[in-house]
Amino acid sequence: MPQISQLPEFYVSQIFWMLVFFGLTFLVVGRGMVPRVLSTIADRTTRIAEDLAAAEHARTAAEAEAEAWAETEAAQRARAHDLIASAKHTAALATQANLATATARIDAQVSAAQARITAARDASLGEIEWVAADVAQDIAQRVAGLTISADDARAAVKGAFTHG
Amino acid sequence: MHQFQIEKLFGADWAIAGHSIAFTNSALWMALSTLLLIVFVAGGLQRQVVPGRWQMAVEGFTGFIDGMLAANIGPNGKKYVPYIFSLFMFILFANFIGLVPLGLIGLHPFTFTSHFSATGVLSVMTFLIVLIVGFAKHKLHFFSLFVPHGTPALMVVPIFFIELISFLMRPFSLGLRLFVAMMAGHVLLEVLSSFVISGGNAGPLLFAVAGLPSFVLMVGICALEILVSGIQAYVFVLLTCVYLNDAENLH
Numbered sequence: 351m352p353q354i355s356q357l358p359e360f361y362v363s364q365i366f367w368m369l370v371f372f373g374l375t376f377l378v379v380g381r382g383m384v385p386r387v388l389s390t391i392a393d394r395t396t397r398i399a400e401d402l403a404a405a406e407h408a409r410t411a412a413e414a415e416a417e418a419w420a421e422t423e424a425a426q427r428a429r430a431h432d433l434i435a436s437a438k439h440t441a442a443l444a445t446q447a448n449l450a451t452a453t454a455r456i457d458a459q460v461s462a463a464q465a466r467i468t469a470a471r472d473a474s475l476g477e478i479e480w481v482a483a484d485v486a487q488d489i490a491q492r493v494a495g496l497t498i499s500a501d502d503a504r505a506a507v508k509g510a511f512t513h514g
Numbered sequence: 515m516h517q518f519q520i521e522k523l524f525g526a527d528w529a530i531a532g533h534s535i536a537f538t539n540s541a542l543w544m545a546l547s548t549l550l551l552i553v554f555v556a557g558g559l560q561r562q563v564v565p566g567r568w569q570m571a572v573e574g575f576t577g578f579i580d581g582m583l584a585a586n587i588g589p590n591g592k593k594y595v596p597y598i599f600s601l602f603m604f605i606l607f608a609n610f611i612g613l614v615p616l617g618l619i620g621l622h623p624f625t626f627t628s629h630f631s632a633t634g635v636l637s638v639m640t641f642l643i644v645l646i647v648g649f650a651k652h653k654l655h656f657f658s659l660f661v662p663h664g665t666p667a668l669m670v671v672p673i674f675f676i677e678l679i680s681f682l683m684r685p686f687s688l689g690l691r692l693f694v695a696m697m698a699g700h701v702l703l704e705v706l707s708s709f710v711i712s713g714g715n716a717g718p719l720l721f722a723v724a725g726l727p728s729f730v731l732m733v734g735i736c737a738l739e740i741l742v743s744g745i746q747a748y749v750f751v752l753l754t755c756v757y758l759n760d761a762e763n764l765h
Contacts (some may be wrong), residue, residue, distance in 0.1 A: 356520050363537075366632075371544040379551055384599050427653050
């Protein structure tokens with residue numbers, strides 16, 4: 351077993367070179383490189399954490415904005431609704447007023463026309479009475495040879511007119 | 515056993531206080547391990563926010579060590595990441611490159627973690643760090659580590675000595691476990707491969723009966739050895755973490 355049989359000859363050499371090369375490893379790799387590797391990892395971890403925090407922040411902001419927008423939208427919707435309702439109301443009122451004036455005017459025209467019609471009918475009835483009385487006088491003259499005064503004829507005609 | 519043989523490559527006359535510190539094949543593989551580790555980690559040092567594959571691999575290893583220290587020691591464990599990472603990767607690379615079948619191209623691979631003179635350095639170093647941290651942080655209170663909570667007054671003295679001995683055994687168990695696991699694996703592979711070779715030399719019948727099953731078994735055990743390489747490196751640093759936790763937080 352060379353580990354034991356060669357021990358007296360080589361143990362100092364083994365220990366010496368082990369210390370040299372492990373020391374070198376420790377100084378170059380352990381002290382020199384490992385902290386840089388670890389700091390890279392730490393940098394990455396903090397950067398990821400920061401990015402996540404920023405994303406979270408942005409999300410919150412966006413959500414708040416969306417909420418505010420929804421609120422504004424609802425308010426505007428309500429206002430538009432009110433506007434439409436009031437406009438409808440005004441329009442209805444105006445229509446009603448217009449309708450009333452138009453009705454009044456038409457009514458006035460109709461009653462005036464009716465009055466005119468009545469007057470004309472009365473007038474024509476009166477004339478017909480005269481004509482009928484004349485005709486009745488004439489007929490009585492020719493048929494019976496009676497001379498009837500104009501007043502009698504008229505009274506007779508009037509009675510007939512009155513009784514239809 | 516030739517694969518465990520240490521040979522001087524150069525510097526046969528180098529010495530410290532009369533002891534030879536010749537550059538051996540063991541030292542060469544330590545150097546290779548260090549070099550590969552530096553290349554590996556440097557390759558993952560692009561520091562990109564979105565990591566590539568290589569960077570991902572390196573960050574996976576550092577994250578693994580970081581997580582292990584955080585789980586075993588807590589936030590205080592952060593400062594040990596460089597040491598534990600170096601330890602883990604150094605052992606892992608040593609175990610792995612010792613398994614690479616470089617013999618196929620005429621090289622002679624050497625697993626220096628199969629020498630307790632090498633693993634002992636790592637375990638004693640770890641043990642010293644535990645001692646230094648423990649006494650620096652808790653002064654003589656560190657000895658209370660050897661008296662668990664709730665020990666009856668009568669048992670304090672025997673428990674203290676039992677705990678002290680088990681504490682002092684730690685560097686040995688730590689270093690020997692790695693050395694034994696690596697050596698056992700390599701010996702097993704060598705024994706099985708010698709079955710294949712001598713079975714083949716002894717004739718077709720023996721090759722079919724002993725050689726082929728050994729070869730199939732060898733393939734499986736090679737995969738197992740790769741697993742053991744990782745597990746032994748992991749166990750070494752996991753126990754280091756547990757010991758450091760004792761020193762950092764006592765009980």
